[in-house]
Amino acid sequence: MTGLFIEAVLYLARTGVPWRDLPKSFGKWKAVYQRFRRWQENGLWRKLWERLQSDEFKIARDIFIDSSIIRAHQHAAGALKKNGGQQAQALGRSRGGFSTKIHIGCINEHTAVSIVITAGERNDMPGFDMVFDELPPDNNLQNAVMDKGYDSDHIRNKLNKNNINPVIPPKKNRSKHVEYDKEIYKLREKVERFFSRIKQFRRIATRYEKLGETFIAIIYIAAVYIMVQ
Numbered sequence: 001m002t003g004l005f006i007e008a009v010l011y012l013a014r015t016g017v018p019w020r021d022l023p024k025s026f027g028k029w030k031a032v033y034q035r036f037r038r039w040q041e042n043g044l045w046r047k048l049w050e051r052l053q054s055d056e057f058k059i060a061r062d063i064f065i066d067s068s069i070i071r072a073h074q075h076a077a078g079a080l081k082k083n084g085g086q087q088a089q090a091l092g093r094s095r096g097g098f099s100t101k102i103h104i105g106c107i108n109e110h111t112a113v114s115i116v117i118t119a120g121e122r123n124d125m126p127g128f129d130m131v132f133d134e135l136p137p138d139n140n141l142q143n144a145v146m147d148k149g150y151d152s153d154h155i156r157n158k159l160n161k162n163n164i165n166p167v168i169p170p171k172k173n174r175s176k177h178v179e180y181d182k183e184i185y186k187l188r189e190k191v192e193r194f195f196s197r198i199k200q201f202r203r204i205a206t207r208y209e210k211l212g213e214t215f216i217a218i219i220y221i222a223a224v225y226i227m228v229q
Contacts, residue, residue: 004026004027005035006221007026009032013202013203013218014202014203015203016202016203016206018208019032019033037214045220045224046217046220048224049112049223049227052224053107053111053112053227054136056107056111057111057139058139059140060107060139060140060141061140061141061143062141062142062143062184062187063106063113063144063145064106064145064187064191064194065114065144065145065146065150066104066195067102068102068195069099069100069120070101070120070205070206070207071097071098071206071207072091072099072100072206073208075208076091076098076207076208077091089210089211089212090117090119090212090215092120092122093120093121098120099119099120099207100117100118100120100207100215101117101118101119101121101127102115102116102117102195102204102219103117103118103128103130103131104116104194104195105135106190108190109190109191109194110226110227110229112194113136114131114132114134114135115134115216115219115223116130116131116134117212117215117219118130124150125150125152125154128150128155141162141164142165143164143165143167143181144168145167145168145191146166146168146188147168147188148168150168151169151170151174156168165181167184168180198219198222201222204218
């Protein structure tokens with residue numbers, strides 16, 4: 001029955017259908033939802049994702065970090081003030097409207113090793129800190145590859161302190177030119193490909209969840225699916 005339950009959640013993530021519209025072949029929608037929430041509250045979705053990527057991460061040499069704004073559906077609005085309101089649920093307003101931003105660190109186009117969500121208007125620089133701090137300390141990373149939006153002395157210094165080479169093209173307004181490895185930078189497309197894969201899940205391409213913890217659980221599920229393909 002666990003296999004059928006996971007398939008039901010994957011179906012929901014892929015198609016974006018409301019919980020109530022889950023096909024009856026998966027059982028009662030409410031039972032599936034309640035079990036999904038229990039797994040989420042117990043951290044099981046995250047633990048499954050962490051377990052599957054741990055061995056590969058230990059031998060990785062490069063980390064690719066980027067972010068993407070996700071439009072939030074009107075159904076995602078209305079977080080209760082007792083839960084901290086919309087800001088506490090990683091919801092805000094960017095130029096694209098009501099939105100969430102997904103920040104991801106991945107080691108290839110299939111394996112994300114750090115996933116964080118913030119309100120859509122949040123800058124990439126604090127997003128970097130959150131992604132980097134989520135990385136397991138036991139690693140052999142040598143290069144961190146990001147686009148010029150991450151070009152800051154803070155990010156470069158933090159990477160250097162951790163013996164990781166920043167592969168980040170400098171902004172035009174940087175007073176002192178900084179060299180970077182252009183060949184390694186070409187590999188940045190791996191994180192773009194990962195985002196392309198994960199956005200094939202309609203419940204991630206558009207956010208419907210009111211609670212941030214529920215939305216990120218859906219992202220963990222999709223990330224697991226992408227890893228095992």
